[in-house]
Amino acid sequence: MVNRTQPRSGRGNDTRELIMTVAERLYAEHGLSNVSNRQIGEAAGQGNNTAVSYHFGSRTTLVRAIMTRHGMLVDAIRQRYVEAAGDSTDLRDWVRCLVRPVPEYLATLGVPSWQARFAVQVMTDPLMRALVTDESLARDSLRHTLHRLGQCLHTVPPETRRERGEMARHLITHTCAERERSLAEGSAEPGASWDRTANALEDALVGLLTAPTTHRPAAAGPRPVTLQEKETA
CATH class of the missing domain: 1.10.357 (Tetracycline Repressor; domain 2)
Structure with missing residues (x-):
């Protein structure tokens, strides 16, 4: 088992870069939710179908x-x-x-x-x-x-x-x-x-x-009742 706390080898870094390059293209073409890690690994020429998970986790x-x-x-x-x-x-x-x-x-x-x-x-x-x-x-x-x-x-x-x-x-x-x-x-x-x-x-x-800002009037509340309206109510 590879110890992930150790520095990655040059080959490991190259694989990570390749996976990122391929993933970017596939995500751009199809959207994030429509591309699986397996598809990315296959497109990157990785025989191990868990390569993406190994290098990136998620x-x-x-x-x-x-x-x-x-x-x-x-x-x-x-x-x-x-x-x-x-x-x-x-x-x-x-x-x-x-x-x-x-x-x-x-x-x-x-x-x-x-x-x-x-x-x-x-x-x-x-x-x-x-x-x-x-x-x-x-x-x-x-x-x-x-x-x-x-x-x-x-x-x-x-x-x-x-x-x-x-x-x-x-x-x-x-x-x-x-x-x-x-x-x-x-x-x-x-x-x-x-x-x-x-x-x-x-x-x-x-x-x-810098476009002008539209000043909208405050929402009008109920119209005040006049004294005449109160007397005739």
């Missing part, structure tokens, strides 16, 4: 490992943007820190890639979304970016900021997934690139976050 651990692998690399890019922004009070600078690291990283993966479409599957699973979100918010560069965005938007009501934050997350995740899909299928429009996607997302989010 699907949750496997998904987190894939997201962490990408997240750390995105975080390194975001840190560069945060350092460039410095003490800026310009909203666009902090939107840039939030948005651009993702498509910039995806551009390094080549074509086809699966990470953006995999991320959509993860973010539509309530349990996985909560786990990944908590882990992402533990990264200093993202936490600092969100803090500075909040300072820039201090005049926007907190509830509105939360709503628009959710919209921003969906916009980034799904736009990148659609761009990845179109590049993989060869159906992208002429001139399409990850840099163009980043520019479009930056402009869209600046507009979203």
